[in-house]
Amino acid sequence: MLDLRLPSGLFFAITGMILVGVSFTNPHAAMTDSNVDLYTGIAMLVFGGLLLLLANRSRRA
C-alpha cells in the first residue's frame, strides 16, 4: 500500500520551493505589505519536509 505521506510531502515541498523562488521577484498584493509567497512557501517546505521525514523513518523501521 502507498504511504500517503510520500506524495503529499513531495507535493508541498515542490510547491513550497516554487513559492520561495518567485517570492524574491514578486510584487506584493494590493492589500498587504507582507511577503505572502515567502512565508507560506517556507511553511509548505517545512510541512512537506516533515511528512517526507516521517515516511522515510517508518520505511526504515
Next chain:
Amino acid sequence: MHLTPVDYVILVLYFAFVIGIGWRLRKSVTSAGDFLTAGHHVPVWITSLAFLAANLGAQEVVGMAASGAKYGIMTSHFYWIGAVPAMLFIGVFMMPFYYGSKARSVPEYLKMRFDEKTRGLNAITFAVMTLFSSGISMYALAKMFNLVLGWDFNSSIILSGAIVLAYTYLGGLTSAIYNEVLQFFLIVIGFSPLAILAVSRAGGWGGIQQRLPDVMTHAWKYVGHANQNPMGVEVFGLVAGLGFVLSFGYWCTDFLVVQRAMAADSMSAARRTPLLAAFPKMIMPFIVILPGIAALALTKIGSGYALPAKGSGYDYDQALTTLMAQFYPSGMLGVGLTALMASFMSGMAGNVTAFNTVFTYDIYQGYIRPNASDKHYLTVGRLTTVVGVVLSIATAYLAAQFNDIMDFLQLVFGFVNAPLFATFLLGMFWKRATGHGAFFGLLSGTAAAALTHGLTDAEGKGAWIAHLHTFPSQMAQNFWIAIFAWSTCFLVTILVSLATAPHPESKLRGLVYGLTEMPSEEGVPWYKRPVPLALVVVVTLVFLNLLFL
C-alpha cells in the same frame, strides 16, 4: 483576478499529483470490495481527515465565507452546535452497529435491521440525491470560475469531471480517500493565510469587534429572539432543528461520510474516525468563516477593499475570491485557486464513490443481478463510476438551464432527508422497531416536512396549501420543517412498530443496542478510547462557545 504562469504551474502540478496517486493505487484494486469499500484497510489518520474533507466541498468553503460576511460569527453554529456533537454521537454510539453489522453501505444496514423496502427507499433516494448535489456543485464551480477568471464554462466542467473520473476510476474509494487528505491539507494551507491577513488588516479580532455591530461578533448573545439576529432564528429552532435533527441526520446517516469511517481497518479505528475528525472540524470556522467577517469589516472601514455590491446589499458569495485577489500575490494566488479546485474535487469524488457503492451493492446486486461473480461487480462498479460522472455533468447543464426545477428538487430532497435520523435512532437503540414501522415512519416524516412547508411561509417561499404561520427567515423555516418531520417519523415509527409483529431477536444480533456485544476497551490507552476522546472534544467545544459567547 489575474493569473500568471506560476499560478498555472501550481494548478497543473496538483492535477499531476492527484492522478499520480490514483495511478499508483490502481494495483491495489483486485476485487469489488477493494474498489467500492477500500477493503477495510485504510489507516485511521487518513480515514478521519477524509471524513472531514469529503464534506468540505467548494460550495461549503465559499458559502461559509459568504455566511460569515452576512451573519457574522453565528455561522459557527453550523460547526460547533451542528457538525461536532453529531460526529461525537456517531463515533461513540452508532459506529459499533454500522461497523459491527459488516454492512457494506448504509442502505444495506437498513436491509439487515429492517427490511427490503426500507433499504430500497433509502438507496434510491440517496443515489439520485448524490448525483444531483454533485452536478449542482459542478455548476456552481464552473459559474464561479467563469465570473472570477473568465474561464470557459464548458471547459471547467469537462476538465474537473475528467480529473475526478480519472483518479476514482483508477483507484476506487482508496484513491478518493487518499486524495481527500491531500485536498484537506491544501485547503488549510491555501486558506488560513487569507484568514490571518484579512483579520490583521481589519485590526485583529478586537478591531473587528469595534467596527461591526455587536451581533456579528457574538454567537449566542442574540439568539433569544429571532428578530434580534440576522439569521432570524431563535435558540430552540437552532439547537433542535440545526443542532439535533439536521446535523445528526447528515453526519450520522449520510453514506457519503459514514463510508469513510467504514473504510477504517478495525472497529476501534472506525469509531475514532469521526472523533479525530472533530478536532480539525472545530478549528475550521477560523479558516473559512473569519475571512468573511473580516471582509465585511474591511468594507465598512473603507480600507481599499470592498465586497462587490449586489442590489442594495453585497454579493456575499464573492467574499472569498475577492479577498484572495486583493491579498494574494501571484504564486499564492495559484495555491488558493488550487485549494478551491481541490475542495470541489473532494466533494465531487465523495459523491461519486458513495454513488457507485450504493448503486452496485444496493440497487444492481439487490434488484438487478443478485448472484454474479465478484469480478462482475467490480466491472459494474467501474462502469457506474463513469456513468456517475457523466450524469453529474448532465445535471450541471440542467442546473444551468432550469434553475426553478433545481430549486424544487432541492426542496423535495430536504423533505426526504429530514426524518432519517429518527429511523436510525430507533433502529439502533430500540429492538422492538420493525420494518413496517421504519418504512411508514419515513414516508410520513417526508409528508410532514412537505406539509409544514405548504402551510408556512418565509421570505415569500412556501404556503402553497394555506397560510398558517410566517417564519422570520428561510433558515428558521428549514429548521422547523426538520423538527416536525423528525417528530412525526419518530412517533409513527413507534406506533406502527407496536402494531406489527416484532423481528425475532436472533436476526437482530450485532444490529441493535442490547443484542450487540460492545467492543472491549481493556488495556487500550485513553487517547485511543472513544469516550475520553469525545470528552476532550466536548471541553474544547464549550470553551470555544464561551470565547465567542
